[in-house]
Each structure stands twice: as C-alpha cells, then as structure tokens.
Amino acid sequence: xxxxxxxxxxxxxxxxxxxxxxxxxxxxxxxxxxxxxxxxxxxxxxxxxxxxxxxxxxxxxxxxxxxxxxxxxxxxxxxxxxxxxxxxxxxxxxxxxxxxxxxxxxxxxxxxxxxxxxxxxxxxxxxxxxxxxxxxxxxxxxxxxxxxxxxxxxxxxxxxxxxxxxxxxxxxxxxxxxxxxxxxxxxxxxxxxxxxxxxxxxxxxxxxxxxxxxxxxxxxxxxxxxxxxxxxxxxxxxxxxxxxxxxxxxxxxxxxxxxxxxxxxxxxxxxxxxxxxxxxxxxxxxxxxxxxxxxxxxxxxxxxxxxxxxxxxxxxxxxxxxxxxxxxxxxxxxxxxxxxxxxxxxxxxxxxxxxxxxxxxxxxxxxxxxxxxxxxxxxxxxxxxxxxxxxxxxxxxxxxxxxxxxxxxxxxxxxxxxxxxxxxxxxxxxxxxxxxxxxxxxxxxxxxxxxxxxxxxxxxxxxxxxxxxxxxxxxxxxxxxxxxxxxxxxxxxxxxxxxxxxxxxxxxxxxxxxxxxxxxxxxxxxxxxxxxxxxxxxxxxxxxxxxxxxxxxxxxxxxxxxxxxxxxxxxxxxxxxxxxxxxxxxxxxxxxxxxxxxxxxxxxxxxxxxxxxxxxxxxxxxxxxxxxxxxxxxxxxxxxxxxxxxxxxxxxxxxxxxxxxxxxxxxxxxxxxxxxxxxxxxxxxxxxxxxxxxxxxxxxxxxxxxxxxxxxxxxxxxxxxxx
Amino acid sequence: xxxxxxxxxxxxxxxxxxxxxxxxxxxxxxxxxxxxxxxxxxxxxxxxxxxxxxxxxxxxxxxxxxxxxxxxxxxxxxxxxxxxxxxxxxxxxxxxxxxxxxxxxxxxxxxxxxxxxxxxxxxxxxxxxxxxxxxxxxxxxxxxxxxxxxxxxxxxxxxxxxxx
Numbered sequence: 060x061x062x063x064x065x066x067x068x069x070x071x072x073x074x075x076x077x078x079x080x081x082x083x084x085x086x087x088x089x090x091x092x093x094x095x096x097x098x099x100x101x102x103x104x105x106x107x108x109x110x111x112x113x114x115x116x117x118x119x120x121x122x123x124x125x126x127x128x129x130x131x132x133x134x135x136x137x138x139x140x141x142x143x144x145x146x147x148x149x150x151x152x153x154x155x156x157x158x159x160x161x162x163x164x165x166x167x168x169x170x171x172x173x174x175x176x177x178x179x180x181x182x183x184x185x186x187x188x189x190x191x192x193x194x195x196x197x198x199x200x201x202x203x204x205x206x207x208x209x210x211x212x213x214x215x216x217x218x219x220x221x222x223x224x225x226x227x228x229x230x231x232x233x234x235x236x237x238x239x240x241x242x243x244x245x246x247x248x249x250x251x252x253x254x255x256x257x258x259x260x261x262x263x264x265x266x267x268x269x270x271x272x273x274x275x276x277x278x279x280x281x282x283x284x285x286x287x288x289x290x291x292x293x294x295x296x297x298x299x300x301x302x303x304x305x306x307x308x309x310x311x312x313x314x315x316x317x318x319x320x321x322x323x324x325x326x327x328x329x330x331x332x333x334x335x336x337x338x339x340x341x342x343x344x345x346x347x348x349x350x351x352x353x354x355x356x357x358x359x360x361x362x363x364x365x366x367x368x369x370x371x372x373x374x375x376x377x378x379x380x381x382x383x384x385x386x387x388x389x390x391x392x393x394x395x396x397x398x399x400x401x402x403x404x405x406x407x408x409x410x411x412x413x414x415x416x417x418x419x420x421x422x423x424x425x426x427x428x429x430x431x432x433x434x435x436x437x438x439x440x441x442x443x444x445x446x447x448x449x450x451x452x453x454x455x456x457x458x459x460x461x462x463x464x465x466x467x468x469x470x471x472x473x474x475x476x477x478x479x480x481x482x483x484x485x486x487x488x489x490x491x492x493x494x495x496x497x498x499x500x501x502x503x504x505x506x507x508x509x510x511x512x513x514x515x516x517x518x519x520x521x522x523x524x525x526x527x528x529x530x531x532x533x534x535x536x537x538x539x540x541x542x543x544x545x546x547x548x549x550x551x552x553x554x555x556x557x558x559x560x561x562x563x564x565x566x567x568x569x570x571x572x573x574x575x576x577x578x579x580x581x582x583x584x585x586x587x588x589x590x591x592x593x594x595x596x597x598x599x600x601x602x603x604x605x606x607x608x609x610x611x612x613x614x615x616x617x618x619x620x621x622x623x624x625x626x627x628x629x630x631x632x633x634x635x636x637x638x639x640x641x642x643x644x645x646x647x648x649x650x651x652x653x654x655x656x657x658x659x660x661x662x663x664x665x666x667x668x669x670x671x672x673x674x675x676x677x678x679x680x681x682x683x684x685x686x687x688x689x690x691x692x693x694x695x696x697x698x699x700x701x702x703x704x705x706x707x708x709x710x711x712x713x714x715x716x717x718x719x720x721x722x723x724x725x726x727x728x729x730x731x732x733x734x735x736x737x738x739x740x741x742x743x744x745x746x747x748x749x750x751x752x753x754x755x756x757x758x759x760x761x762x763x764x765x766x767x768x769x770x771x772x773x774x775x776x777x778x779x780x781x782x
Numbered sequence: 783x784x785x786x787x788x789x790x791x792x793x794x795x796x797x798x799x800x801x802x803x804x805x806x807x808x809x810x811x812x813x814x815x816x817x818x819x820x821x822x823x824x825x826x827x828x829x830x831x832x833x834x835x836x837x838x839x840x841x842x843x844x845x846x847x848x849x850x851x852x853x854x855x856x857x858x859x860x861x862x863x864x865x866x867x868x869x870x871x872x873x874x875x876x877x878x879x880x881x882x883x884x885x886x887x888x889x890x891x892x893x894x895x896x897x898x899x900x901x902x903x904x905x906x907x908x909x910x911x912x913x914x915x916x917x918x919x920x921x922x923x924x925x926x927x928x929x930x931x932x933x934x935x936x937x938x939x940x941x942x943x944x945x946x
Contacts, residue, residue: 386845389845390844390845393845678831679831718845718846722847723848723849723879723880724830724840724847724849724940725939727830727831728832730830733840733847735847739842740828740842741826741828741839741840741841742828743828
C-alpha cells in the first residue's frame with residue numbers, strides 16, 4: 060500500500076524549476092496596462108501546479124507560499140487586482156523566494172522561515188491593500204489570523220465531514236479521454252491509495268469507484284503525474300449504497316459540473332473556503348494511506364479554463380542515456396565505414412545488391428547520427444530567456460533605461476555548451492550595461508535616444524555558433540584602456556592595433572570603471588570569461604567604435620561530441636586537425652622560409668611571418684619527411700595566433716566522433732582527444748596551441764646540446780645559407 | 783589437489799582465489815582473475831608521442847580508447863617481440879580499462895591462502911609494493927602482481943594525479 064514518494068522528488072524539482080522559469084518569463088513579458096489573459100492564466104497554472112506537487116511531497120512552506128501566491132494570481136487573472144509594475148516586482152520576488160525554497164528542499168534543508176514569513180506578509184499586505192481582502196488560508200503559523208478560516212486546521216464543519224469520511228470515503232474518480240495504457244496505470248495507482256470497488260466506462264469517460272481515506276486533493280496530486288488536471292474529475296459516490304459518509308459529502312460538495320473554475324480560489328467568503336485550505340500537516344501521500352487524514356468531500360473537478368496546447372509533448376531523459384545512444388551511434392558509424400571499405404574492394408557489378416545496400420545503410424546511419432546529435436541540441440532561448448530579468452534588474456540598479464532585443468533564439472546549441480555559456484554571457488551583459496551604455500542624460504547630450512539598446516543575438520556560421528552582445532553605448536576608449544594598462548604594469552605601446560587594445564580588457568585584474576559598483580568594475584571576471592570560452596573551444600572577438608557602441612562576439616563550436624576534421628599524415632601515422640582551425644595549406648618554397656635565432660624557422664605567407672611547427676618533431680614521428688620544401692605547410696589558427704604546421708600529406712576531410720583520452724589514460728601534450736577511424740584504428744586529434752608549446756619545449760631542451768642531429772632534422776643549415 | 787571431503791573443500795574454497803597466469807619471458811606471473819575483463823591479440827595500437835617507452839599507445843576496444851602497457855619493457859626483459867602469441871590482457875583498475883601486453887597466457891589457477899607466500903624485498907625494477915605475494919605450486923613459482931597498485935602507481939604514468 061505504501062508508495063515511495065521520494066523516488067519522484069527529483070522529477071518534481073525539475074518540473075517545478077521549469078514552471079518557475081516559465082512563470083518568470085511570463086511575468087517579464089507581461090504588459091502591465093493590458094495584461095494578456097493567457098499569460099496570467101499561465102502564471103496561475105504554474106503556481107497551482109507547484110502547489111499541488113509541494114502538497115503531495117509534504118513541502119509545507121513551499122505549499123503555503125504558493126497557495127497565497129496562487130490566490131493573488133487568481134484575483135489578478137479575474138481582473139479584480141489591477142497590475143502595476145511594483146506588483147509585478149513583488150510577484151517576481153515571490154518567484155525568487157519559491158526558487159530558494161525549492162533549492163532548500165532539494166538540498167534536504169528546511170527553507171528560511173524568516174524569509175517565508177516576510178513574503179507571506181508582503182503578499183497578504185498586497186491583497187489587503189489592493190482588493191481589500193484577506194487571502195484565505197495558508198498563513199504562516201507565526202502570524203495569527205483573526206478568522207478561523209485562515210488557520211490551516213480544518214474547521215468544525217469540515218471536520219464533521221472528515222469524521223464521516225473517515226468511516227470510508229467512497230468517491231468516483233472519472234478519467235476523461237485517457238488512453239488505455241495510461242488508464243491501467245492510473246487504476247493501479249488508485250489501487251495503492253485505497254480500494255477500487257468498481258470500474259466502468261470507456262475512453263472518453265472512465266469511472267473508478269474508490270474507497271479511500273485520502274483527500275481528493277491528494278488523489279488529484281498523485282494522478283496529475285500522469286494526466287492533466289482537466290482530464291480528472293473526482294466526486295463523491297452518489298449511489299445510495301455508499302457508506303454513510305457519502306450523503307454528508309455530497310451535501311457539501313457541489314456537483315462537478317457546477318464548478319467551472321477550480322473551487323479553491325473562487326470561494327472567497329463562503330464557508331467552503333475553509334475546506335479549500337489544504338491539509339497543512341498530514342500529507343497522506345507521503346505517509347501510509349491509513350493515516351488519519353481529513354478527507355475532503357468537496358468536489359475538485361477542474362473543468363477550469365485551461366487552454367490546451369500550451370504544454371509541449373516532451374519526455375525527460377537523463378543525459379547519460381542520451382550520451383550512451385550517441386556513443387552507440389558513433390560505433391555504428393565506425394562499423395559502417397569499416398564495412399564500406401571492405402565492400403569497396405569487392406567487384407562492383409557482381410555485388411550490385413550489396414553495394415546498393417551499403418549506400419542505403421550509409422545514408423541511414425548518417426541520418427540517425429544527425430537525429431541523435433540533435434537530441435542534445437537545445438535552442439538558445441534557454442539561455443536568452445534569463446536575460447530580460449538580468450537586464451531589468453541591472454538597469455534598475457544603475458538608473459539606466461535599457462531595451463533588450465534578442466535575435467535568433469531558435470538557434471540550437473549543444474546542451475553542455477548552453478549550460479556553460481550562461482555565466483560568461485551574464486557577465487558580458489552586465490558589463491555592457493554598466494560600462495557600455497551611458498546614463499540617459501549623457502545619451503541625450505550625445506544626440507542618442509535616452510533608452511539604450513542591448514542586443515543579444517545568436518546565429519550559425521559554418522560549424523560554429525556566433526553569439527553577440529551588442530550595445531549602442533559609448534564604445535571602448537582606446538586611450539583610457541592604454542593608460543589603465545600602463546598603470547597595471549602591462550606591456551603596451553601606442554602603436555598597438557585596436558584589436559589588441561580591445562583584448563586588454565580580458566587581462567586579469569583589469570577594469571576601467573571609475574568606481575567599483577556592485578554590478579561590475581572589480582576587474583575580476585573578464586579574464587575568467589575569456590578562459591571559460593576558450594575552455595569550450597571558442598574565442599572572443601571585440602569590435603568597438605567610439606560613440607556608437609561595442610560588439611562582443613563569442614564564437615563557439617556547435618558541439619563537442621563531433622568534430623569536422625582534416626586527416627593528415629606524418630610518416631606512417633595519421634592525425635586529425637580540427638577543420639575549424641585550418642585556414643589553408645601550401646607547399647613552402649625555400650624563398651618563403653626564414654631561419655631565426657639558429658633553429659627557429661618562420662614561414663612567410665602574404666606578408667605575415669608564421670612560426671613553423673614540424674609535427675614529426677613535436678611528436679617524435681619516425682620516417683617523416685624532413686626536407687622542409689617537400690612537406691606541406693598547413694596554416695592553422697589556435698587561440699588567436701597562426702602557425703604553420705609541417706605535415707607529410709593531407710589525406711582528407713571527415714567527421715569524427717571525439718573520444719576522451721583521459722577516461723582511461725591521461726592528458727597528452729599536443730593532443731586534445733582521440734577518435735576512431737574507418738579501419739577501427741585510433742587517431743589522435745591535435746591541439747594546435749599545445750603542439751606549438753611542445754615543439755618549443757623540445758627545442759628548448761635541445762638547445763644546450765646543439766648537436767648536429769637536431770639541426771639536420773630541421774635542415775636549418777641550408778636555410779641559413781640560402782636566406 | 784588432495785582428495786578432501788566435499789564439505790571441507792567448500793570451506794577452503796571460500797578463501798581460495800583464482801588467478802590468471804601469464805608469462806613474461808621465462809617467468810610466470812599471476813593476476814587476480816576478477817580484475818581481468820578480457821584477453822585479446824596485440825594489434826592496431828596507435829603510438830602516443832612523448833610517453834614512457836612501456837606505454838605502447840592506445841587502441842580501440844569496441845569504441846573505448848584503451849592505453850596499452852607493455853609489462854616486458856616495464857620489467858626490463860631482454861626479448862620484446864610482437865607475434866601471434868603476444869596477447870593483451872585487458873584489466874579493470876579503479877574504473878579504468880587498461881591493456882597489458884604479455885608474452886602469453888597459460889592458465890587459470892586456484893590458490894589457497896597457504897599457497898601464497900609473502901614477497902621478499904627484492905626488486906629494483908619491480909618493487910615488492912606491487913606484489914601481493916608469491917604463489918608456490920609444486921615446482922612452479924608465480925609472481926602475484928597487485929595490478930591495482932602497479933597500474934595506478936606514479937611510475938606507470940597512466941593516471942594523472944590531482945596534484946599535477
């Protein structure tokens with residue numbers, strides 16, 4: 060009979076978190092003068108759903124807070140409470156409080172009682188002032204309410220009904236339009252809550268007669284995990300054969316069809332309000348059903364206005380499972396390539412069917428891979444949606460007027476990257492608001508509209524996603540940056556290009572803000588922002604024009620699991636270069652190679668001298684071409700710098716599945732990861748910056764000895780004479 | 783094996799452990815069979831640059847990248863050849879999968895606790911820290927390797943230490 064409810068905690072927390080996020084979005088979008096009824100309904104629904112869950116799981120504080128909140132929202136959506144922007148602020152504050160409470164429960168703590176009482180008082184106050192009404196029920200225990208209705212204990216009337224119901228509350232649970240499979244599940248659940256006496260009906264209306272001591276609220280809450288509230292109708296068993304409790308119950312409860320809105324919020328003054336108060340202490344679902352629980356015979360048919368279609372059909376799957384599928388599909392692709400290779404060696408015409416089958420398999424496998432990869436992709440909306448709040452609050456604190464524009468919310472990005480981009484992006488946005496956009500008066504003086512504009516945009520470009528934070532503020536001040544850099548002891552010169560000057564803001568401990576505000580200006584962070592973004596395989600570009608604004612552009616790879624690679628050969632070994640890093644490749648001529656300081660070599664490409672990194676040397680590959688002019692120079696870019704990698708051969712381009720080397724081994728210098736090639740062998744993916752460092756370290760280590768070997772390997776001797 | 787009554791056998795068996803016996807040159811070594819995931823041939827190993835010489839590289843074990851360690855090089859054996867007999871024992875150590883190259887796998891032995899003698903302090907190349915003992919089996923001697931300690935030791939350089 061016992062259901063282990065703790066199994067569902069995580070589901071509830073996740074769901075509640077999503078609901079709160081939704082709520083916030085709607086609150087922020089809300090037009091105060093002309094609120095959209097749909098949005099008000101959505102906010103109300105979110106609060107209501109959280110309340111239901113909180114009640115089921117026995118999260119009292121959360122339940123009481125949402126209860127108050129819900130009632131206020133109900134007045135709002137009925138137009139009894141006129142919205143003002145400060146009311147919306149209060150609502151937002153309440154939403155934050157709910158998040159805090161949720162976090163506390165998640166960590167196994169009790170929420171902050173003081174904060175809870177404060178928010179309750181705020182909400183009560185609001186209700187008293189705005190609609191001249193007290194919110195019924197759910198008051199914090201510390202704040203005594205004059206009316207008995209406000210105390211969480213069931214009133215005398217409902218207690219009378221309870222005692223009757225305790226003798227055996229028999230009621231009809233009707234399932235409306237529930238599919239057969241779900242129905243079986245529901246009936247089984249009901250069986251856990253009490254005794255199923257009878258079941259009848261068809262798919263459109265299926266009735267289950269249940270003998271149980273559990274309250275309707277709790278039955279509903281349990282069922283709501285599987286069906287929508289409006290698919291459920293709970294009423295007292297009307298049949299005379301029912302226990303003595305039944306008549307008492309049906310007396311008090313209106314017939315389900317008569318209560319078009321949910322009974323709770325609509326009943327404001329009637330004694331029914333008392334029974335609307337959810338049982339405060341015993342949460343039957345968390346305990347054994349035979350606990351003494353006030354069963355509420357009140358009907359809770361939720362035929363309330365709940366426009367369908369707002370809920371998207373989705374399922375919650377753990378990331379581990381998705382990753383496992385991605386891995387398996389990766390394996391499939393490798394196996395398919397292996398087969399493909401074997402088949403290509405066969406006689407084509409004689410094995411026509413096999414060849415056709417193989418090409419079909421290849422197409423299907425690729426499609427499958429794409430589809431699976433897209434599971435991990437989520438729209439940038441997930442990230443952008445939190446910024447209206449950030450901007451609103453930051454702008455408020457700074458006394459600036461700011462309009463936020465978001466573009467390309469539907470652009471998709473790998474989930475792991477989306478999560479990691481939030482913090483750096485928040486930092487950049489705060490920075491733009493604080494340092495970028497000027498005060499309204501200054502803006503007016505500069506002939507610009509008072510309201511500053513901050514644009515967040517996302518778009519795909521090649522295999523990358525480009526995220527931009529654009530402000531129309533004053534732009535970066537070159538002289539100020541340089542002066543500040545000198546003050547900080549950085550090595551700068553006036554001849555530095557704008558680009559280099561802009562990059563200075565990413566230097567650790569660098570801030571040009573005149574005063575440290577609580578928004579930004581401590582100079583901590585921009586360097587972290589840059590590091591984080593580089594950690595994700597991306598880079599940051601800054602464009603700025605004095606008086607017109609600044610654009611900070613983040614370029615990120617779409618996913619970390621799959622890489623467009625260029626396979627190269629050095630000696631007999633195959634390596635992969637990330638295609639995104641490859642700019643071009645060329646055959647170096649003697650005239651373009653210059654020796655520097657003995658054994659350093661640079662390659663001149665279109666007026667630019669690039670350091671030469673011989674892959675065979677950095678990675679000790681035997682049997683590679685050592686004559687520089689016979690090799691191929693691949694011009695690559697890593698962390699903003701360009702290098703010329705010397706390789707023996709370019710083999711081709713292919714998509715590779717990135718495999719972590721550190722799972723079973725350790726980090727290897729010059730190598731970022733590994734992958735599995737079509738023939739089943741492992742190829743290492745090169746890390747360009749690491750490779751350059753490695754090659755320098757090797758030269759460094761060899762320098763004191765200066766043996767003829769190393770010089771020969773690089774054939775610098777000849778170069779020195781030729782240049 | 784002595785002929786003992788079945789009940790006594792069962793009691794003794796509770797403490798008996800099974801070992802996979804492998805050879806490195808003329809020496810016989812043993813590892814706890816519960817650590818062994820599988821045995822496969824030596825093939826298709828991708829070299830890793832700048833790694834110690836006994837780390838032969840990495841290979842693809844059904845989609846998992848697994849490092850391969852040649853114990854013959856690690857133990858400074860004279861003859862290191864790769865042929866049809868060369869096998870890789872894939873072991874599971876601290877949630878990691880590692881392949882070790884040996885000259886051959888002979889059999890699985892059950893050793894009772896009294897057949898395992900403590901290892902003497904002897905090795906320069908193979909510290910007794912990495913041994914769980916010596917197994918004596920009539921005229922044979924098995925060097926029982928504590929594969930967990932050996933493969934996660936600093937000198938194997940297989941595992942990155944947090945301090946690094």
